[in-house]
Amino acid sequence: MRENSTSLSSQSMAFTDCMQPTDLFTEKKGIKRKNWRNRIGFLLKTNSSLSILQLMRNRSYRPTADEVNQWAQSLDTLLSHKYGKAAFCIFLKSEFCEENIEFWTACEDFRNHTSSRELPSKANSIYEEFIQNEAPKEINLDFHTKNAIIQSLHEPTVTSFLAAQRKVYSLMENNSYPRFIHSDLYKELCAGARREGKLIKS
Incomplete structure (x- = not known):
């Protein structure tokens, strides 16, 4: 489901896919979509x-x-x-909204190509790039999913990001x-x- 307002609650934002540039700016500036x-x-x-x-x-x-x-x-x-x-x-x-596919790809690589020794550093890299507040490529996740990831960073496993990955996949699949x-x-x-x-x- 796409949202056309920038004044969304953090909870509802967790279930949106991505915002079109026209959704954000056309009303105010009258910019035609390229x-x-x-x-x-x-x-x-x-x-x-x-x-x-x-x-x-x-x-x-x-x-x-x-x-x-x-x-x-x-x-x-x-x-x-x-x-x-x-x-x-x-x-x-x-x-x-390329952060969605980039996060999904990072999770695939994390699950399939990361050795147990590399898990902590790789998990933290994904967290810092996609999960933490104001991350460079922050994705929309609900509080519980994000909190579960934070808790798992102490001892990450290959499934640490699986729930988040499935949510992002579902967003892409449906939107x-x-x-x-x-x-x-x-x-x-x-x-x-x-x-x-x-x-x-x-």
Whole structure:
């Protein structure tokens, strides 16, 4: 559920997905929402991550039309494909809520690639980047989930962030993911994959 007011209680904010720039500023400043091409064009100039533009230039990463269509089946299918995940990241950046996918990815790495010796330092890094108040990429969590994470930092386990990760996944699945599937960006990716397939066959 999206909220259109900046004066939300901390409890209700814990269950929102992300705020659109237009939700925050259009009423006051009358700023028209830029189309996705302009916003993504600007975002692709940053060096924060491997961009869609770079992926599109590398044929080994180009998905088939069938693969792109499969992204509409589920968020899990989308995230399991490297190109699909990159496309979703760019979409979230355009909506100014990429912290959700970045937190989810950090949790995946934490659970699957962290040795027991590295758990404390990795757990604290995730907490400082995403969980603590005024963190650089603070995500919206309810008090109980956040408090449970704080308590676990003394002796973290691979499941320390699991509840929070599931909540963020659910938010993306119910909010950002449907918007992505109905976005002009996804439609353009589908059309581009179909065009590429026809070129290969001809």
